[in-house]
Amino acid sequence: DIVMTQTPLSLSVTPGQPASISCKSSRSLLNSDGKTYLYWYLQKPGQPPQLLIYEVSNRFSGVPDRFSGSGSGTDFTLKISRVEAEDVGVYYCMQSMQFRSFGQGTKLEIK
Amino acid sequence: EVQLVESGGGLIQPGGSLRLSCAVSGFTVSGSYMSWVRQAPGMGLEWVSVISSGGTTYYADSVKGRFTISRDTSKNTVYLQMNSLRAEDTAVYYCARYAWFGGQGTLVTVSS
Numbered sequence: 585d586i587v588m589t590q591t592p593l594s595l596s597v598t599p600g601q602p603a604s605i606s607c608k609s610s611r612s613l614l615n616s617d618g619k620t621y622l623y624w625y626l627q628k629p630g631q632p633p634q635l636l637i638y639e640v641s642n643r644f645s646g647v648p649d650r651f652s653g654s655g656s657g658t659d660f661t662l663k664i665s666r667v668e669a670e671d672v673g674v675y676y677c678m679q680s681m682q683f684r685s686f687g688q689g690t691k692l693e694i695k
Numbered sequence: 696e697v698q699l700v701e702s703g704g705g706l707i708q709p710g711g712s713l714r715l716s717c718a719v720s721g722f723t724v725s726g727s728y729m730s731w732v733r734q735a736p737g738m739g740l741e742w743v744s745v746i747s748s749g750g751t752t753y754y755a756d757s758v759k760g761r762f763t764i765s766r767d768t769s770k771n772t773v774y775l776q777m778n779s780l781r782a783e784d785t786a787v788y789y790c791a792r793y794a795w796f797g798g799q800g801t802l803v804t805v806s807s
Contacts, residue, residue, distance in 0.1 A: 585756075623794045625740075625796075627740075631799075632789055632796040632797075632798065632799060632800055633740065633789075633796050634796070635794055635795050635796070638794055644795075674739075676739065676740055678740075678794065680793075680794065683742060683745060683753050683755075684730060684732070684742035684745065685742055686732075686739060686740040686741070686742065687739075688739055689739045689740070
């Protein structure tokens with residue numbers, strides 16, 4: 585099974601400042617089709633996870649451009665260029681290279 | 696418009712059975728990978744099961760042998776049959792199309 589490890593597990597950020605979350609997988613997420621099956625989600629309280637980034641770096645429809653994803657192989661990063669109040673919640677990475685598995689989640693709070 | 700609506704949750708005693716439904720519109724379940732993901736109270740997301748567009752099914756070790764994923768193409772609905780339920784199966788259950796969660800989930804509570 586592929587294990588996903590996120591760091592940090594919590595983050596407190598001043599509005600307007602950047603934020604970064606790391607996600608490491610226990611094996612490469614690069615598939616033979618050339619795609620890398622790594623996704624990022626934000627879950628706000630009482631809501632389902634909302635897809636932010638698919639296949640490492642592609643923003644989903646309607647996602648603000650302050651969110652960006654990068655990485656390759658086993659190391660991935662989600663960056664928020666300027667945090668806003670509406671960005672609070674728990675961020676998850678997910679792989680679908682082999683079945684699916686999620687990171688533990690990173691809770692983002694506003695200072 | 697693409698929509699997913701989960702239903703079928705409720706309170707069930709340990710050892711009991713429940714069938715969850717995920718009714719979709721705007722696409723066909725037969726042409727998509729459909730997954731079930733759950734979230735226990737206050738916890739993170741846990742993948743449960745997936746059915747491929749070709750009909751192949753996969754399960755997390757925690758539910759293998761107890762849960763069965765299936766689909767009815769005439770109703771454009773995906774199901775999760777859950778048997779031998781345990782307290783640790785208590786969670787909100789979400790269905791997803793590929794990586795997209797479109798519904799609010801359905802709560803399953805296993806308790807005596």
